[in-house]
Amino acid sequence: MEEVYGIQKDHAHKRAIELIPEDFFWSCIDELAPFGSDEGDMALAEFRDWKKENPNSPTYECLQWTIESVSELNISEYNENILDKGLIRKQITDDDFDDYQYIFTVDISVIATGFGQLVDEGKIDERNKPIIQLAINRQKNWAELSEGWKYRGEYIANLTVLERALKEV
Numbered sequence: 001m002e003e004v005y006g007i008q009k010d011h012a013h014k015r016a017i018e019l020i021p022e023d024f025f026w027s028c029i030d031e032l033a034p035f036g037s038d039e040g041d042m043a044l045a046e047f048r049d050w051k052k053e054n055p056n057s058p059t060y061e062c063l064q065w066t067i068e069s070v071s072e073l074n075i076s077e078y079n080e081n082i083l084d085k086g087l088i089r090k091q092i093t094d095d096d097f098d099d100y101q102y103i104f105t106v107d108i109s110v111i112a113t114g115f116g117q118l119v120d121e122g123k124i125d126e127r128n129k130p131i132i133q134l135a136i137n138r139q140k141n142w143a144e145l146s147e148g149w150k151y152r153g154e155y156i157a158n159l160t161v162l163e164r165a166l167k168e169v
Helices: 014-019 038-053 059-071 085-093 099-121 126-145 152-168
Strands: none
Touching (some): 014 099, 038 059, 038 099, 059 126, 085 126, 099 126, 099 152, 126 152
16 A cells, blocks of 8 residues: 555545545645644654554544643643633743644644544544544634734634534544
8 A cells, every 4th residue: 555645635535525625624835734834744644653553542542642742741631721811821922931832733733633533534533522622722712812923814714624524523
């Protein structure tokens, strides 16, 4: 079987294409897309490597590994508390806190890992959906609070598409 690298609609599961026909989702260069940033692309590649090495393990374990390795948090700390807008605002304005790493990179890694399963298998395991939804919600809050960011409306719209697909899958 041919090794697939990156997001390629030609090699995607037909259910993923049905659920998310929007072009942005399938872009490997759109920074506002799940797989278009370096972080999202790497998360997809790491998900695929993890699947090869752990074919019979639940994908929740991959999400757990992703969160714990990228965020330096225990998965139990990746919960509703991360959505607090006051906390996110404080993190954005704190020069000693790398919100790009500890908010964007963590969340986009979760989103790309979760939607990587959809792209490759046509499904997202039920246990993973609440975690992916947390990542989407925090990204929406982060974008909303990133005043002056000219792409925030487009990014929030993209996240809304992902949220719809997550509910439908």
